[in-house]
Amino acid sequence: MSETIKTDVVIIGAGPVGLFAVFELGLLDIKAHLIDILDKVGGQCAELYPEKPIYDIPGIPLITGHGLTGALMEQIKPFNPTFHLGEMVTTVEKIGDPLFRVGTDRGKVLEAKVVVIGAGGGLFQPKRPPIPGIETYESKSVHYAVRNMDAFRDKRLLIVGGGDSALDWTLNLQPVAKRLTLVHRRDEFRGAPDSVNKMRALVAAGAMDLKIGQVSALEGADGELAAASIKGNDGSVTRVECDAMLPFFGLTMKLGPVADWGLTLKDNLIPVDTAAFETSILGLFAIGDINTYPGKLKLILSGFHEGALMAQKAYHYVYPEKRLVFQYTTSSTSLQKKLGVA
Amino acid sequence: MSDVQDIAPSIAAKNETMPKITFIEHDGTVHTVEAEVGSTVMETAQRNNVASIVAECGGSCTCATCLVHVDEAWSPTVGPPSAEEEDMLDFAFEVKPTSRLSCQIKVTQELDGLIVRTPAYQGR
Numbered sequence: 001m002s003e004t005i006k007t008d009v010v011i012i013g014a015g016p017v018g019l020f021a022v023f024e025l026g027l028l029d030i031k032a033h034l035i036d037i038l039d040k041v042g043g044q045c046a047e048l049y050p051e052k053p054i055y056d057i058p059g060i061p062l063i064t065g066h067g068l069t070g071a072l073m074e075q076i077k078p079f080n081p082t083f084h085l086g087e088m089v090t091t092v093e094k095i096g097d098p099l100f101r102v103g104t105d106r107g108k109v110l111e112a113k114v115v116v117i118g119a120g121g122g123l124f125q126p127k128r129p130p131i132p133g134i135e136t137y138e139s140k141s142v143h144y145a146v147r148n149m150d151a152f153r154d155k156r157l158l159i160v161g162g163g164d165s166a167l168d169w170t171l172n173l174q175p176v177a178k179r180l181t182l183v184h185r186r187d188e189f190r191g192a193p194d195s196v197n198k199m200r201a202l203v204a205a206g207a208m209d210l211k212i213g214q215v216s217a218l219e220g221a222d223g224e225l226a227a228a229s230i231k232g233n234d235g236s237v238t239r240v241e242c243d244a245m246l247p248f249f250g251l252t253m254k255l256g257p258v259a260d261w262g263l264t265l266k267d268n269l270i271p272v273d274t275a276a277f278e279t280s281i282l283g284l285f286a287i288g289d290i291n292t293y294p295g296k297l298k299l300i301l302s303g304f305h306e307g308a309l310m311a312q313k314a315y316h317y318v319y320p321e322k323r324l325v326f327q328y329t330t331s332s333t334s335l336q337k338k339l340g341v342a
Numbered sequence: 343m344s345d346v347q348d349i350a351p352s353i354a355a356k357n358e359t360m361p362k363i364t365f366i367e368h369d370g371t372v373h374t375v376e377a378e379v380g381s382t383v384m385e386t387a388q389r390n391n392v393a394s395i396v397a398e399c400g401g402s403c404t405c406a407t408c409l410v411h412v413d414e415a416w417s418p419t420v421g422p423p424s425a426e427e428e429d430m431l432d433f434a435f436e437v438k439p440t441s442r443l444s445c446q447i448k449v450t451q452e453l454d455g456l457i458v459r460t461p462a463y464q465g466r
Contacts, residue, residue, distance in 0.1 A: 048399045127466065249434075
């Protein structure tokens with residue numbers, strides 16, 4: 001097991017609210033590590049609506065999700081946070097007063113005086129197609145991600161979907177697989193035109209198959225897939241023999257392991273106080289869409305406010321012997337030095 | 343300057359009845375509710391606690407969790423999805439020829455009486 005990473009604050013979730021919390025903590029000389037299950041920063045702004053305009057960020061009449069993420073990254077640059085992306089926090093244990101041990105699905109262990117849950121709507125996880133019995137094949141022969149291409153060598157593969165994930169993996173795995181079949185509900189693809197052309201060329205050359213329809217049933221014993229039924233748009237059913245299936249239907253948000261961290265949730269949200277957005281466990285905070293309190297609004301701007309107040313309280317846990325003097329970035333030379341502008 | 347003429351159309355609009363939409367959920371639960379012209383069918387569902395409309399992204403056509411199957415008789419009036427919406431339908435399940443994302447259907451007076459069915463599963 002790798003060495004324990006020691007830091008001041010661990011922020012779970014690198015969405016806009018988690019990112020801005022780095023800024024507010026940084027002004028108070030508090031170092032942060034951020035962990036996010038996505039392989040990129042920005043949370044919902046990056047995953048759900050990168051190109052959609054946001055109209056309610058104070059002082060910014062219009063900005064896209066992608067633009068806001070970029071601006072926040074620029075803003076927190078002086079504080080040099082550490083990111084652990086593509087990683088899921090599985091455990092949060094209180095081991096001191098306050099001191100937390102945080103574990104991830106990749107075996108990393110972090111220790112911090114303060115943990116901030118900024119997990120938004122929860123963990124982004126792949127959508128599971130509603131095919132009867134699909135769960136019995138998961139982890140054995142139905143996969144939602146490719147960790148190791150060699151696992152599919154000489155297998156008969158079924159890839160389902162019409163976006164870039166489906167097309168990219170089709171092109172990458174076609175040379176490795178024994179036979180690859182791409183299944184999509186229509187003969188049009190949302191993915192990058194270049195990938196679509198390459199895929200169509202492979203189909204034309206007889207190097208792979210393309211079936212238009214939706215997977216309706218799976219066969220096979222003991223979690224090992226043997227065949228899939230594909231229902232065409234005309235109602236006809238085709239049976240395709242296969243050893244593995246990779247469905248790519250995008251992501252959805254699930255609460256995930258938060259429920260196991262000793263907090264009493266209310267409608268899948270974490271109750272906090274409104275003075276510091278701290279949970280019932282001292283030193284464990286929750287900010288942004290995942291928390292709840294009287295009057296809560298799920299707005300990015302509310303999450304920014306929550307992060308600022310959280311940082312004030314977190315300071316007392318990180319520097320118990322020091323007194324915090326409130327300062328403004330407009331007038332404080334000390335803050336301006338931290339921002340690298342004075 | 344004719345104030346009377348300016349006011350007249352708004353009074354007329356108020357007198358018009360609000361369009362009604364019927365949601366038939368997968369388990370057979372029927373909700374017939376009033377919808378505000380200019381809002382979306384998804385917003386109407388959420389205001390009226392139609393549980394099977396998840397609408398994870400809040401109506402920005404990026405999550406495909408507000409799928410409805412438009413009643414066949416109503417499909418021509420509702421119309422087809424845009425190209426962007428058609429792309430998002432790739433992320434939905436059991437998509438039918440009359441399926442739409444309800445966040446992309448704007449309520450108009452013509453949709454009074456609309457019937458949509460909601461699927462058992464929106465992806466979560």
